[in-house]
Amino acid sequence: MDLQRPDSYQGGAGPHFSDHVLHKTILVGDSGVGKTSLLVQFDQGKFIPGSFSATVGIGFTVMLLGDSGVGKTCFLIQFKDGAFLSGTFIATVGIDFRNKVVTVDGARVKLQIWDTAGQERFRSVTHAYYRDAQALLLLYDITNKSSFDNIRAWLTEIHEYAQRDVVIMLLGNKADVSSERVIRSEDGETLAREYGVPFMETSAKTGMNVELAFLAIAKELKYRAGRQPDEPSFQIRDYVESQKKRPSCCSFV
Numbered sequence: 676m677d678l679q680r681p682d683s684y685q686g687g688a689g690p691h692f693s694d695h696v697l698h699k700t701i702l703v704g705d706s707g708v709g710k711t712s713l714l715v716q717f718d719q720g721k722f723i724p725g726s727f728s729a730t731v732g733i734g735f736t737v738m739l740l741g742d743s744g745v746g747k748t749c750f751l752i753q754f755k756d757g758a759f760l761s762g763t764f765i766a767t768v769g770i771d772f773r774n775k776v777v778t779v780d781g782a783r784v785k786l787q788i789w790d791t792a793g794q795e796r797f798r799s800v801t802h803a804y805y806r807d808a809q810a811l812l813l814l815y816d817i818t819n820k821s822s823f824d825n826i827r828a829w830l831t832e833i834h835e836y837a838q839r840d841v842v843i844m845l846l847g848n849k850a851d852v853s854s855e856r857v858i859r860s861e862d863g864e865t866l867a868r869e870y871g872v873p874f875m876e877t878s879a880k881t882g883m884n885v886e887l888a889f890l891a892i893a894k895e896l897k898y899r900a901g902r903q904p905d906e907p908s909f910q911i912r913d914y915v916e917s918q919k920k921r922p923s924c925c926s927f928v
């Protein structure tokens with residue numbers, strides 16, 4: 676396999692993405708062969724010895740789901756690197772992943788985030804990964820009605836393939852494109868309430884609520900993993916409602 680960095684790649688920390696080209700590559704192989712180390716070496720130009728998750732102490736797996744083109748890859752890259760991939764849209768093939776460590780109430784929590792292909796033809800591949808996920812971020816595109824209409828079908832699949840107590844969050848992405856909005860924020864809220872899941876609108880372009888989505892998930896999972904006696908109870912829906920930002924302009928056509 677010949678891994679070519681994009682022309683704009685300069686090495687080191689920080690985003691260096693070409694505006695026009697996005698290469699998507701999947702690393703496959705048995706557990707422990709060094710897929711993560713290879714990815715870190717390519718991304719940061721260094722080898723991190725020892726077990727990453729062992730060093731961090733606590734880790735969770737989060738999966739991004741939703742129709743093709745809703746912005747899952749951009750959402751992940753905005754969270755991981757603080758950059759937005761504009762330009763040509765290249766659909767994800769199969770599954771891809773990134774790690775990021777976040778700090779929750781003073782503790783370091785590693786999130787391993789799986790970016791799945793939204794296209795129907797990859798569904799059987801992605802189903803195989805559902806059971807390993809502790810949280811699912813389910814995205815639709817506020818400018819694309821069918822991506823919203825398909826949320827019920829996604830939830831049916833989730834109930835069929837995922838863990839019974841998986842944490843689910845519904846996200847209406849591309850909230851920055853208010854002029855092309857076709858799904859009202861209230862519609863997202865109503866659907867989320869019906870299924871008892873937290874909801875917010877996000878923008879992988881501006882970064883609105885992107886970090887909050889992952890932080891809320893990390894808080895909920897850490898809370899579930901081992902609540903300390905003096906720790907107050909954590910309600911993810913209340914937390915999201917109190918913290919989320921709303922799009923500044925709410926024009927609706």
Ligand SMILES: Nc1nc2c(ncn2[C@@H]2O[C@H](COP(=O)(O)OP(=O)(O)OP(=O)(O)O)[C@@H](O)[C@H]2O)c(=O)[nH]1
Binds near residue numbers: 767792
């Ligand atoms: N304006 C705007 N565009 C976005 C946003 N998120 C993604 N896009 C654009 O939407 C297109 C699709 O984004 P991707 O992140 O590749 O979509 P995906 O959900 O990963 O698609 P699949 O890999 O096929 O499942 C790209 O052209 C992005 O630039 C957003 O928040 N705002």
